[in-house]
Amino acid sequence: MSAALPVLSQEAPVLKVATTEYPPFEYVKDGVLQGDDVETVRTVLQAMGYEPKFQVLPWARAEMMVRRGNADLLFSLTSSPERERHYLFTAPISEARDVLYARKNAGLSWTSYNDLADLSVGVTAGYSYAPEFMAWLMQGESQVVTMNQENPDLAGLRMVAMGRVDVFICEQTACDYLIETNKGHYPELSRVAALPGVVGDERFFRAAFSRKRPDARALRNEFNQVLKGLGLAATD
Known part of the structure; x- marks a missing residue:
């Protein structure tokens, strides 16, 4: 056998x-x-x-x-x-749904990109946003502030909260999550919220x-x- x-x-x-x-x-x-x-x-x-x-x-x-x-x-x-x-x-x-975040008491709103003229706009290095939004930024109507930090979205939201950037573009699900889970450690995040309107198409x-x-x-x-x-x- x-x-x-x-x-x-x-x-x-x-x-x-x-x-x-x-x-x-x-x-x-x-x-x-x-x-x-x-x-x-x-x-x-x-x-x-x-x-x-x-x-x-x-x-x-x-x-x-x-x-x-x-x-x-x-x-x-x-x-x-x-x-x-x-x-x-x-x-x-x-x-994915990109929106703009601003301080709640800033009184900002927008319906076209030209409404953002003369504002400082935070973006994340290496991210791909709506082509028409990127083209508008290239016109130089606003001051672009690029986030290169290890956690760029959190850094951008905090810079908005501290008044160092007027608006920050971010995917809404991601940034709402960051605000909710980090506001205990960074209380200033409670001062930030998404503005109505979507940047580009969903x-x-x-x-x-x-x-x-x-x-x-x-x-x-x-x-x-x-x-x-x-x-x-x-x-x-």
Whole structure:
């Protein structure tokens, strides 16, 4: 009688995934990466048969890793023609809505970008906003203040609260979350709120595969198929 052959375990292939802290979409709590977009990406990749290896970095470094092919996938980000040169974007994984934050007692409102003329406008370095908004900023009608801090959205909100910037553009879900969870430590955040009106159209956050991978298109297509099959895609 022959001896039984040992069963060889097969480990799932690893995909290197880069992201940054952007609560509530992705953030680290008690040493664990979590958030709605994290769970979506993890669930889809595991359903595809891959084991995601997440690395949390400042946004500029995360982008550079994926552009150079040192990581396979990046999330969460909006698509743009410039970014399309480096990535193959997936279908939407969540919605994005950029708004302007100001001090509650500042008496500010806007219906067109020209209403922001002569104001200081805070933006986050490396972020992609509505093209018409970026084009208006390039005209020089306002003073642009760029946030390069490790947590740029929190820094921008605090600068508004302290009167160092008039308005700050931010994704509303993310910045409302930052205000609510940080106002105990930074009481000045209670003085800040979103102004009515959306900057550009409501957009979508996506994941993006590095074009440096020869199989990037096949991975992106499979990701989209699984995302839709699991009912996790945001409405495009």
